[in-house]
Amino acid sequence: MKRTGVFVCHCGINIAGTVDVKKVTKDLSKHKGVVHAEDYVYACSDPGQNIIIDAIKEKNLDSVVVACCSPTLHETTFRNTSKSAGLNEFQCEIANIREQCSWVHKDMEKATDKAIKIAKSAVQRVRRNEPLEPISVPVTRKALVIGGGIAGIQSALDLANTGFEVILVERAPSIGGHMIQLSETFPTLDCSQCILTPKMVEVSKHPKIKLMTYSEVQDISGYVGNFKVKILKKPTYVDPDKCTLCDECTKVCPVVVPNEFDLGLTGRRAIYIPFPQAIPATFTLDIKHCPGLLPIACGKCADVCEPEAIDYDMKPEIIEEEVGAIIVATGYDLYEKERLTEYGYGKYADVLDGLQFERLLSASGPTMGKVLRPSDRKEPKEVVFIQCAGSRDPELHCAYCSKICCMYTAKHAMLYKHHVPDGQAYVFYIDIRSGGKDYEEFVQRAVEEDGVLYLRGKVSKVFEDKGKIKVWGVDTLTGKDIEIDADMVVLATATRPSKGADELAKKLKIAMDRDGFLAEAHPKLRPVESVTSGMFLAGAAQAPKDIPEAVAQASGAAAKAISILSQEKLFHAPTVAKVNVNLCTGCGMCVEVCPYDALSLKDGKVEVNEVLCEGCGTCSATCLRAAINVKNLTALQVNEMIKAALGG
Amino acid sequence: MAEEFEPKIVAFLCKWCSSAGSDLAGVSRMEYPPNVIPITVMCSGSVSPLYIFSAFNKGADGVLVSGCHPGDCHYIKGNYYARRRIALVKKLLEYVGLEPERFQMSWVSAAEGVKYTQVIKDFVQELKPLGPQKKLRRTQ
Numbered sequence: 001m002k003r004t005g006v007f008v009c010h011c012g013i014n015i016a017g018t019v020d021v022k023k024v025t026k027d028l029s030k031h032k033g034v035v036h037a038e039d040y041v042y043a044c045s046d047p048g049q050n051i052i053i054d055a056i057k058e059k060n061l062d063s064v065v066v067a068c069c070s071p072t073l074h075e076t077t078f079r080n081t082s083k084s085a086g087l088n089e090f091q092c093e094i095a096n097i098r099e100q101c102s103w104v105h106k107d108m109e110k111a112t113d114k115a116i117k118i119a120k121s122a123v124q125r126v127r128r129n130e131p132l133e134p135i136s137v138p139v140t141r142k143a144l145v146i147g148g149g150i151a152g153i154q155s156a157l158d159l160a161n162t163g164f165e166v167i168l169v170e171r172a173p174s175i176g177g178h179m180i181q182l183s184e185t186f187p188t189l190d191c192s193q194c195i196l197t198p199k200m201v202e203v204s205k206h207p208k209i210k211l212m213t214y215s216e217v218q219d220i221s222g223y224v225g226n227f228k229v230k231i232l233k234k235p236t237y238v239d240p241d242k243c244t245l246c247d248e249c250t251k252v253c254p255v256v257v258p259n260e261f262d263l264g265l266t267g268r269r270a271i272y273i274p275f276p277q278a279i280p281a282t283f284t285l286d287i288k289h290c291p292g293l294l295p296i297a298c299g300k301c302a303d304v305c306e307p308e309a310i311d312y313d314m315k316p317e318i319i320e321e322e323v324g325a326i327i328v329a330t331g332y333d334l335y336e337k338e339r340l341t342e343y344g345y346g347k348y349a350d351v352l353d354g355l356q357f358e359r360l361l362s363a364s365g366p367t368m369g370k371v372l373r374p375s376d377r378k379e380p381k382e383v384v385f386i387q388c389a390g391s392r393d394p395e396l397h398c399a400y401c402s403k404i405c406c407m408y409t410a411k412h413a414m415l416y417k418h419h420v421p422d423g424q425a426y427v428f429y430i431d432i433r434s435g436g437k438d439y440e441e442f443v444q445r446a447v448e449e450d451g452v453l454y455l456r457g458k459v460s461k462v463f464e465d466k467g468k469i470k471v472w473g474v475d476t477l478t479g480k481d482i483e484i485d486a487d488m489v490v491l492a493t494a495t496r497p498s499k500g501a502d503e504l505a506k507k508l509k510i511a512m513d514r515d516g517f518l519a520e521a522h523p524k525l526r527p528v529e530s531v532t533s534g535m536f537l538a539g540a541a542q543a544p545k546d547i548p549e550a551v552a553q554a555s556g557a558a559a560k561a562i563s564i565l566s567q568e569k570l571f572h573a574p575t576v577a578k579v580n581v582n583l584c585t586g587c588g589m590c591v592e593v594c595p596y597d598a599l600s601l602k603d604g605k606v607e608v609n610e611v612l613c614e615g616c617g618t619c620s621a622t623c624l625r626a627a628i629n630v631k632n633l634t635a636l637q638v639n640e641m642i643k644a645a646l647g648g
Numbered sequence: 649m650a651e652e653f654e655p656k657i658v659a660f661l662c663k664w665c666s667s668a669g670s671d672l673a674g675v676s677r678m679e680y681p682p683n684v685i686p687i688t689v690m691c692s693g694s695v696s697p698l699y700i701f702s703a704f705n706k707g708a709d710g711v712l713v714s715g716c717h718p719g720d721c722h723y724i725k726g727n728y729y730a731r732r733r734i735a736l737v738k739k740l741l742e743y744v745g746l747e748p749e750r751f752q753m754s755w756v757s758a759a760e761g762v763k764y765t766q767v768i769k770d771f772v773q774e775l776k777p778l779g780p781q782k783k784l785r786r787t788q
Contacts, residue, residue, distance in 0.1 A: 018726065044688070070671045070674070071688075072668065072671065096671070096686075096688075098674060099670065099671040099672075099673075099674030099675060100667075100670055100671070100674060101674075101687050103674035103675070103677055104673055104674050104677070104678060104679055104680055104682075104765075105680075105682045106678065106679060107682065110682040111682055113682075114682045114685060116684070117685045121685070121687065134694060140706035234782075249700075269764065368736055391747065449768060511720060511721065511722065511723050511724065512719065512720075512722065513719070514717070514719070523758075523759070531664075531722050551777075572752070593727065593729055595723050595724040595725050596723075615690055615693055616690050616691040616693060616694060616722075616726050617689065617690045617693070617725035617726075618691060618693040618694055618723065618726045618729055620694055620696060620728075621693060621694050621695055621696040621697075621729070621733065622729070625687025626698070628698075630694065633689065633690065634699060635696060635699075638687065638696075638699055638702075639698075639699070639702050641687050642699065642702050642703050642705050642706055642708075645658050645687060645703075646656055646658065646685070646706045646707050646708055647656075647707075648706055648707070
């Protein structure tokens with residue numbers, strides 16, 4: 001029989017106000033196996049912890065239950081307290097009698113009775129706890145960054161500049177992400193390419209960064225500190241070392257397809273460089289659109305390529321790497337055109353999305369920085385900007401706020417006025433959300449200096465009429481119907497997690513939220529960590545974000561990764577699954593359900609890889625013979641807890 | 649007049665969502681009936697049918713299993729297993745004659761303190777007219 005000590009915390013009046021702590025202490029002192037019970041006003045205070053330490057030593061306790069607040073708060077505190085008194089830290093359990101009891105009830109008698117049951121069930125559990133030692137594992141001191149937008153670039157540079165090797169994987173032919181497509185950035189109106197390209201160049205020249213563009217993470221296994229990654233390197237059919245960027249190949253390529261970089265506002269050839277400052281600076285042959293790799297089918301590009309950089313025999317490669325930490329920075333995409341038909345998006349050439357308008361504004365864009373209508377290349381004199389196109393619309397589209405659109409719409413309207421001073425910009429909005437340094441002032445500048453007309457209300461209809469785009473809406477502040485004969489409509493389209501992010505999340509075994517963005521481990525206290533240890537989140541993959549926020553999170557994620565990579569060894573919670581080989585029949589049902597591939601069959605019995613096991617217990621609920629259990633929360637323990645919870 | 653029947657409920661809450669959600673209810677000082685004794689488990693997927701039978705056997709008038717929303721599981725897919733398993737257990741319990749209201753599953757995220765409160769309130773209300781559970785209770 002164990003010698004358990006029970007310590008009941010008053011938490012001032014937080015607990016003692018609704019729970020009769022003296023009665024709880026007295027009742028628990030009579031419980032089987034409890035050799036010491038004591039209450040104290042604040043157990044987490046230094047004197048409170050000393051009481052526990054003294055009792056462990058004086059009464060020779062071998063297990064401790066602290067009835068106090070939620071274990072998410074002070075479990076670590078009291079486990080360390082127990083440890084400092086010479087007890088194994090896993091001999092200490094918490095009974096949550098505050099959040100799950102005193103704070104939610106008013107009737108003292110009933111709350112006290114419930115607190116007693118909660119505390120007794122913790123005592124029952126700890127009686128069968130075994131001493132455990134954290135599992136130690138070595139660390140591979142290398143990081144993988146997935147996504148080469150601004151967030152991924154920042155994380156990679158921070159890691160590399162700290163001295164760690166980094167593999168930066170980007171699925172597109174060049175790094176740069178969406179930021180490289182932007183014209184200017186709010187609220188400073190910095191030229192986006194001018195501030196991003198130095199970082200891109202730094203990535204390409206950094207001795208610690210291995211850049212893998214046109215590549216995708218195909219498979220991942222392992223665990224924090226020791227991941228094994230398989231990366232698919234797609235063939236570009238162009239040898240970057242030989243390519244001199246002479247551009248002769250594009251002149252002869254017979255294929256024209258919409259240019260992704262200009263969001264379809266221009267065309268590109270099947271062999272192309274995404275944009276002049278692309279990193280790596282080389283051409284890519286897009287095999288999906290190339291008429292055929294056999295010279296007999298076309299082969300024109302190879303014919304004109306003087307340095308003989310084009311190699312039709314290039315094959316996809318699988319590169320295997322080992323890394324200790326992973327940063328996921330897969331970014332965002334705009335809400336799909338086909339899902340947003342009510343504004344004529346995808347139907348009328350002069351209804352654009354925000355990124356297309358960025359390209360129109362950009363000095364390197366399809367119109368060389370002139371704002372012209374795609375339909376007839378005339379300068380639009382009336383432009384309507386529609387905010388929340390797909391955002392904040394739980395019935396039809398996305399329920400969430402895409403966050404960046406208020407600011408970029410103000411910027412678009414402002415830049416439009418700089419290009420077309422005699423034009424008029426209208427903005428339909430629900431609310432203006434301009435929280436951020438110098439953001440509110442920026443919006444005010446758009447209104448006051450550039451005469452942008454803000455109309456509070458939603459647009460009811462957008463349709464083409466005699467060369468104009470008619471926009472019907474209501475100004476809810478004046479109650480008046482609004483009708484604008486616009487030359488161009490720009491939609492502040494909702495941002496979505498980037499396409500394929502869900503598949504990647506499944507491969508990485510990291511969770512997503514209900515909107516498909518990657519889920520952080522805690523919304524307030526662990527905003528850059530994923531729920532899987534060793535994997536971190538950066539940028540718009542986690543939630544819609546502007547550039548400064550993405551950069552800040554990217555640096556935060558890098559710092560978190562460094563806190564792993566800088567260690568010699570890592571420790572893993574030892575509350576993992578354990579097999580009773582005498583009961584195990586080797587049926588393999590638990591192996592099937594394990595979300596972490598931590599179980600395997602060996603000689604007809606199940607074996608647990610303690611490093612991979614996260615201790616979820618799915619195996620234990622599946623086993624028909626209760627042959628597999630999570631340490632310190634076994635079926636036997638739960639059974640005893642149930643008994644105590646029901647007053648038995 | 650006889651005192652109103654107060655059902656005894658055991659709630660298996662997953663650590664990451666529902667237990668955290670019940671903590672949030674506490675932090676937000678939302679009141680709900682004290683009939684439920686929570687047992688925090690790692691994942692709703694770790695709740696063995698045996699736990700449920702054991703609770704009824706030991707005199708529970710109702711049993712609740714609460715986990716992360718489908719798709720949000722901390723352990724990727726544990727709650728999907730829980731959902732399937734619980735559907736079977738529910739059928740089995742109905743088959744042996746237990747009122748279906750006595751056994752429930754809910755999805756409560758760490759942010760849903762209000763929902764947790766409501767789940768408990770509703771559950772207690774549904775159990776009250778049923779009276780004590782005797783079907784599976786071990787006779788003394």
